[in-house]
Amino acid sequence: MDYKEIKKMTAGKLREEIAAKFPDVDGVTSMKKEQLVEVLAEKLGIDTHAHAAVDIDKTAIKQKIKALKKERDEALAAHDKARLHEIRHAIHKQKHILRRAVKKADEAAAHASKS
Secondary structure (H helix, E strand, C coil), X not given: CCHHHHHHCCHHHHHHHHHXXXXXXXXXXXXXXXXXXXXXXXXHCCCCHHHHHHCCCHHHHHHHHHHHHHHHHHHHXXXXXXXHXXXXXXXXXXXXXXXXXXXXXHHHXXXXXHC
């Protein structure tokens, strides 16, 4: 079991898993999902630091790209080459941030699975 699998589990499944494997843990029924994930990862010896550092808000970046594309279309219709260049550069930057974060997440997951 790796960190990704634990993250995907529901809170109910996490509670069952912890109760079955680690009966010494108290207060499982009152814990929220994030706490349950941390406890189970800690008990199984899975590193959570690499995964937490990579998490970004992908939806926010994608929404920003979508807004920039609308601006790009407006600048294209207005024949504003300078603004068009700025917007295209901004879109490229956002896509680069997104790709870089996904790459780091993949590397962190590969590193965690080797351990």
